[in-house]
Amino acid sequence: MQKALHGISTHYCNIVTDARIAKETGYDSLELLSSKLVRYLDNGGTTQKLKKISDSYGLSVGCVNALLEIERYQGEAKQTMLKEATRLTRAAAELECPTVQILALDGIDDKPDETVMDIITENVDAIAKIGQEYGVRYQIEVIAFTKFRTLEQGLEVIRRVGRDNVGMVIDFWHLYASGSKPEDIARLDKNLIYGVHFCDGRLPKPGEAWDQMVLRNYMPGEGEIDIQAWTDAVKATGYDGLWSAELFSPNRxxxxxxxxxxxxRENMTRYTG
Incomplete structure (x- = not known):
């Protein structure tokens, strides 16, 4: 098991300081926020410099998180998405990072369910082809407040695409909030799990909006999720890869x-051993 500091947990921190914090607080790896990485590169940083820094701290780069809005499917919007995919994939390869996260937001939520699945499948296939050129894989994160939201949908896209560089991230909150249970996770093929987001939260109350700033503002163990049950479910698959401590908490x-x-890190260690 590798324990990674998720860049959202230190939201206001730049990427170089994230690396130093991860080293000095006992992590093995980094899950880099793509927004921080792009900002770093746009302002004079290079992947070579960043890799030298992470190597000097004894840290791997486990994931680049994330290519957003992979539902963009028409004309210039799709071409922009694929350019973003190529940039993040190339950066991941240069950092010797195996995985880039991909996710859809609500851009096609007005479409019928099957159309949503067709669009996501087509786009994930195109992204996966890019990854094959660079030796990079992709973990799909399903987002609980969109139409592409369930574990089953993610697995179906993986099946349809049929490439060996597409898998899932087990994000405790998103999967819990979209209806999955620990036993669903325990049945998964460990080879389809590319990462774990160790996080907590709650469901919206009747009439309450899907506001992540509110619903996810919890340290694991403080929200509604049975964190130990979800942790045990992942471990039951035999998965022993990257576990990322994700704290989506405006308060903290x-x-x-x-x-x-x-x-x-201490909280994650308490549950995972």
């Missing part, structure tokens, strides 16, 4: 980020 983002990184 205002704390000392070293303290937060330490608390996230």
């Amino acid at each position: 983002w205002e704390y000392d980020l070293y303290e937060i990184a330490t608390e996230c």
Whole structure:
């Protein structure tokens, strides 16, 4: 098992400082936020410099998170999406990072369910072809408040695409909020699990909006999810890869980020061993 510091847990921190925090608070790896990575590269940073930094700290780069809005499927919008995919994939390869996360938002939520699946399948296939050129794979994250939201949909896209560089990330909150249960996770083929997002939260109350800033503002163990049951379910598959401490918490983002990184790692260790 590799324990990664997720870049969202230290939301206001730049990517170089994320690496130092991860080293000094006991992590093995980094899950880089794509927004931080792109900002770093757009302002004079290079993947070579970043890799030298992570190597000097003894850290791997486990995932680049994420290529957003993979539902863009028409004309210039799709070409822009594929250019973004290529840029992140190339950067991941240069960082010797095996995995880029991909996810759809709500851009095609007005379409029938089968159309949604067709569009996502076509786009994931196109993205996967890029990854094959660079030796990079992709983990699909299903987003609980969109039409492409369930574990079953993610697995069906993987089946339809039929390439060996597409899998799933087991995000505790998104999968819990879209109706999955620990026993569903325990039945998965471990080879389809590319990462774990160790996180908590709750469902919206009647009439409440799907606002992640509110619904996910919890350290694991503070929300509705049975964290130990979900942890045990992942371990039951035999998966032993990257576990990423993801804290989506506007409240704690205002704390000392070293303290937060330490608390996230210690909390994850308490459940995972």
